[in-house]
Amino acid sequence: MMEWLRYGAQHYPNRKCINEYTYNDIYRGVLHVARNLLPLDASRVAILSDNSATMAMYVLAAMLVHKEVLLLNVHLKPKEIENQLDQLGVTTVLHSKERRNQLSHFVDSKASNSIVTIEFEALEDILSDLAVEDSFDWVFVDTDIAAIMNTSATTGQFKSVPLRWGQIKAHVQASQEVLGKTEQDNWLMVLPLFHVSGLSILMRSLYNGTAVTILPKYDEGQVLKLIETEQINMMSLVPTILTQLEPHITHHALRVILLGGEFIPMALIEACEKKSLPIYKTYGMTETFSQSVTFSILDYPHKRESVGKPLPGMQVRIDNPDTDGVGEIHLTGPMVMTGYINKETIDGDFNTDDIGYIDEEGFVYILNRRKDLIISGGENIYPKELEDLVYTLTSVKECAVVPVPDAKWGQVPALFVAFQDGKSLPPEDIIVFMKDSLAKYKIPKYVKVLTALPRNGTGKILRNELKL
CATH class of the missing domain: 3.40.50.12780 (ANL, N-terminal domain)
Structure with a gap:
């Protein structure tokens, strides 16, 4: 973001930026939200929202007033949110109207009086402010933290990744070198903005001076x-x-x-x-x-x-x-x-x-x-090799191979598989098929057919939830 948004508003104000909104629209909207966030004395704030142009403006505005922005996964339970806020010392949560109920725990709980929740303004109100002045400090130090993302939150144990301006700047420049750019570029964002895949689309597009189309899901x-x-x-x-x-x-x-x-x-x-x-x-x-x-x-x-x-x-x-x-x-x-x-x-x-x-x-x-590596009787088994083979069966929709404990071998592979509608195969047929291509020690000892594999909000298979 650094100077990229302001540069866009000055040099190509009428070019599309986010959805139907121009660089000038988004710039003015960010200034409006930033002015309202200035009184917050917290150095870190959290944001809880599904994808939207409004969320993008709140993320950019919080960054503009030099807050470290903790992006919360919308799939977290209230207790998990509380745990993340507590560990990172965050006391202010900015949120969309749709996510209000997820935070009612803090509003209703006497123990959580220290948590302030602020609901996003309506988009039309943000964009109707034509008089907002730009007196903000647009200089960002490479070592300053722009955003914080917690990884492995679904397992309960999470690590907090600080995303610094120097990282972001290095990434957007290198990404442009590899992917190139054209003025017609319009990048679809369906992956969550609270995830690095979503935030990086926003940052690359601002750096390139190109457009983003954000879908809520x-x-x-x-x-x-x-x-x-x-x-x-x-x-x-x-x-x-x-x-x-x-x-x-x-x-x-x-x-x-x-x-x-x-x-x-x-x-x-x-x-x-x-x-x-x-x-x-x-x-x-x-x-x-x-x-x-x-x-x-x-x-x-x-x-x-x-x-x-x-x-x-x-x-x-x-x-x-x-x-x-x-x-x-x-x-x-x-x-x-x-x-x-x-x-x-x-x-x-x-x-x-x-x-x-x-x-x-x-x-x-x-x-x-x-x-995910499976070590069976001293032999390394790479689940990906087995999964690639199973995916060659046209009836397979998705699959995953995970280790299960075994008294003799230490670990053995287990295959979890879901099929296209009406195209299920018996487990024994899959085993026979795999025996043609793989060493005996790699053949799954168990095959379990599911209607679908468990996934997190970004579509990754939750292997730790696959149980026989």
């Missing part, structure tokens, strides 16, 4: 209409969403589909290649302000199994490689955080807890999350 019909009428030409999606969407895409002018967040089934890649859908595989995390490794599959089809090359300024290193060059993936660069809040500073590079390798041309391959 994923709506397949609406997304297809935006694609087919060529109103958007860029999207960030997770594979689950694209798997459902791809069969219905008949006409498009898409320039970029940034695809990441979980492993991507090869069948999906191949289906997209047939339609020349511009898939950019991406690998990143909250700690690196989203994408840190990216490439275009259409440009490098022979590298489709990789996640690409590091963005400019980023370095990927394999730590403790085995004889095949496989080891822990470590990242270094200006987009990498300096350490979790209230934890020790990261000295040197960041251990992603992912396992993979780099080929001779510098392309990075992810084999698995280290925590």
Whole structure:
């Protein structure tokens, strides 16, 4: 954001910024909200809202008055929200009208009198203020915290990632180098703004001086209409969403589909290649302000199994490689955080807890999350290898392989699978199919058929909730 929004209002005021609102509209709206937030003496504020242009303005306005903005996951229970606010010393929550009930706990509870909740103003009231003056300090220091995101909140144990201005600036510049930009760019945001994938879309677009289309939530019909009428030409999606969407895409002018967040089934890649859908595989995390490794599959089809090359300024290193060059993936660069809040500073590079390798041309391959690795009788089993194979069965909608304890082998793989409507396969047929391609120790000892796999708000499979 830094100077990017003000620059846009001065140099291309009538260009679309968010939805139907121009850079001048959003600039004025942000100034109006920022003026109302100035009296808050807290150095940190939290925001709880579903995606909207109003939420985007509140996020930017809180940043403009130099608050550290904690973005709360809307799927959290009141007790989880209270825990996060408490651990980070946040006493003010800005929220949408729709999320009021989620915070009634604080309003009604005598124990929570110290929490102040402030509801968003109506959008028309924000934008009707034509007289607001700009007397704000638009200078942001690279080491200052712009936003805070808590990771792994769904497990109860969370770590707080500080996203600093220097990280954001380094990321948007490097991302533009790799993805390019045109004045017609309009980036669809269906992934949550409280998640790094959503916030990074907003920041990249402000830096590029281009447009964002924000939807409150994923709506397949609406997304297809935006694609087919060529109103958007860029999207960030997770594979689950694209798997459902791809069969219905008949006409498009898409320039970029940034695809990441979980492993991507090869069948999906191949289906997209047939339609020349511009898939950019991406690998990143909250700690690196989203994408840190990216490439275009259409440009490098022979590298489709990789996640690409590091963005400019980023370095990927394999730590403790085995004889095949496989080891822990470590990242270094200006987009990498300096350490979790209230934890020790990261000295040197960041251990992603992912396992993979780099080929001779510098392309990075992810084999698995280290925590998802299954060690059975001393043998390493990578769930992704098994899942990729199961996804080649056309009747499979989604699947995941997780470890279960075993008295003899320590751990054995268990497969959880959901099928397309009316196309279920018996578990024993899946096992027979897998035996043709995999060593005996890799074959799942259990297969459980579900109607759907549990997922979090961004579409990631919640492996820890898969139980036999």
